[in-house]
Amino acid sequence: MKRALITGITGQDGSYLAELLIGKGYEVHGLIRRASSFNTGRIDHLYQDPHTDKPRLKLHFGDLSDSSGLRRVLGKVKPDEIYNLAAQSHVRVSFDQPEYTADIVATGTLRLLDAVRDYCLETDGTIRLYQAGSSEMFGAAPSPQSEATPFHPRSPYAASKVAAHWYAVNYREAYGLFIANGILFNHESPRRGETFVTRKITRAVGRIKHGLQDKLYLGNLDARRDWGFAGDYVDAMWRMLQQEQAGDYVIATGQSHSVRDFAETAFSLAGLDWQKFVDFDRRYERPAEVDDLKGDPAKAKAELGWQATVQFQELVKMMVDHDMRLAERERLLVDAGHGVENQGLSG
Numbered sequence: 001m002k003r004a005l006i007t008g009i010t011g012q013d014g015s016y017l018a019e020l021l022i023g024k025g026y027e028v029h030g031l032i033r034r035a036s037s038f039n040t041g042r043i044d045h046l047y048q049d050p051h052t053d054k055p056r057l058k059l060h061f062g063d064l065s066d067s068s069g070l071r072r073v074l075g076k077v078k079p080d081e082i083y084n085l086a087a088q089s090h091v092r093v094s095f096d097q098p099e100y101t102a103d104i105v106a107t108g109t110l111r112l113l114d115a116v117r118d119y120c121l122e123t124d125g126t127i128r129l130y131q132a133g134s135s136e137m138f139g140a141a142p143s144p145q146s147e148a149t150p151f152h153p154r155s156p157y158a159a160s161k162v163a164a165h166w167y168a169v170n171y172r173e174a175y176g177l178f179i180a181n182g183i184l185f186n187h188e189s190p191r192r193g194e195t196f197v198t199r200k201i202t203r204a205v206g207r208i209k210h211g212l213q214d215k216l217y218l219g220n221l222d223a224r225r226d227w228g229f230a231g232d233y234v235d236a237m238w239r240m241l242q243q244e245q246a247g248d249y250v251i252a253t254g255q256s257h258s259v260r261d262f263a264e265t266a267f268s269l270a271g272l273d274w275q276k277f278v279d280f281d282r283r284y285e286r287p288a289e290v291d292d293l294k295g296d297p298a299k300a301k302a303e304l305g306w307q308a309t310v311q312f313q314e315l316v317k318m319m320v321d322h323d324m325r326l327a328e329r330e331r332l333l334v335d336a337g338h339g340v341e342n343q344g345l346s347g
């Protein structure tokens with residue numbers, strides 16, 4: 001039985017990847033941060049009582065800021081594959097917390113790579129590592145972007161992902177480690193964090209339809225993104241680690257739409273006119289924007305046999321349907337006299 005270690009297992013991608021690997025017969029280990037409230041909502045359905053025979057998902061406390069803890073977890077888990085998904089992954093927040101973002105996204109990756117290098121030397125073992133790179137690394141480079149497109153990052157998050165990408169390439173070249181860099185374009189799902197624009201929109205559609213919210217405040221509506229479904233994209237991560245040679249791969253649908261297109265489609269699926277509900281708030285604009293991302297996934301198709309199975313319309317519908325049901329349940333709670341949870345800072 002293969003063993004995989006996933007950093008960032010409590011996030012959107014971590015939860016889909018854990019499902020995929022368990023389905024393939026892996027023993028899955030996840031690194032989780034200690035939090036003052038529960039942060040395992042996305043993986044609770046996969047977690048079994050650790051006292052039962054052979055649980056397929058095991059969790060370990062750890063943080064990408066803490067090398068000694070990472071080394072201990074490696075020694076304990078002895079993974080065949082590592083998927084490094086942990087990150088401060090919000091682009092807008094990275095302008096507010098640049099140093100923290102660099103510490104986790106860039107230096108955190110370096111800490112993990114260095115722990116893997118020492119582990120392999122000391123044990124004569126091999127570990128295959130997936131590094132979660134991003135289309136944000138292309139930033140201002142004109143679309144369509146492929147593996148040959150030079151990076152031009154436009155945020156502290158993107159610059160940190162570029163550093164992590166090159167650390168990974170350097171550890172592959174210098175020490176012969178099997179390290180694959182995914183360059184993934186935006187991927188969404190009903191499990192997407194609620195401060196990313198797609199989920200922010202679909203949550204608002206459900207809540208407006210059920211009378212729980214009046215307005216949706218957004219920033220730049222002209223930005224274009226290549227949006228795919230997260231379930232498809234974690235399959236690409238796995239495929240990268242099954243190749244004979246490690247490489248770098250763009251994962252995308254090859255189609256792009258604007259934030260305005262997304263809002264219009266999502267509201268119309270609920271029979272609403274988006275223009276009546278969406279207002280502009282400059283708080284959601286970024287000091288430097290990425291205008292147009294559209295990936296060329298030809299290499300992934302040729303070498304990994306991967307292509308996106310969910311297109312834009314289907315993705316928006318999947319998210320709207322989910323969030324309509326969620327809002328319906330919230331409405332029932334409100335009608336029964338229970339307040340709905342505070343929505344907090346929205347990104």
Ligand code: NDP
Pocket residue numbers: 007008009010011012013014031032033035039062063064065084085086087088089090104132133134135183184185186187188193
């Ligand atoms: P999420 O923001 O949903 O999840 C991030 C995960 O990282 C969470 O599990 C979070 O834990 C964990 N994490 C954050 N900080 C630390 C830390 N200091 N130490 C350990 N764990 C930490 O991201 P996604 O699932 O959407 O993305 C997964 C990865 O892929 C990220 O690296 C992201 O930057 C990258 N990426 C994402 C794309 C997308 O469109 N979704 C596209 C391209 C790249 P907690 O739950 O405790 O907060």
Ligand code: GDR
Pocket residue numbers: 089090091092133134135136184185186187195196197198200217218219220221223224225259284285286289290347
């Ligand atoms: P992105 O995703 O920055 O592409 O990073 P996000 O959904 O945050 O923004 C997409 C575009 O929408 C515009 N926008 C808004 N964004 C947010 N969050 N909130 C708003 O109110 C709003 N209004 C307009 C943004 O300006 C932007 O142009 C995501 C993350 O998952 C990264 O971790 C990942 O690397 C990239 O996708 C690929």
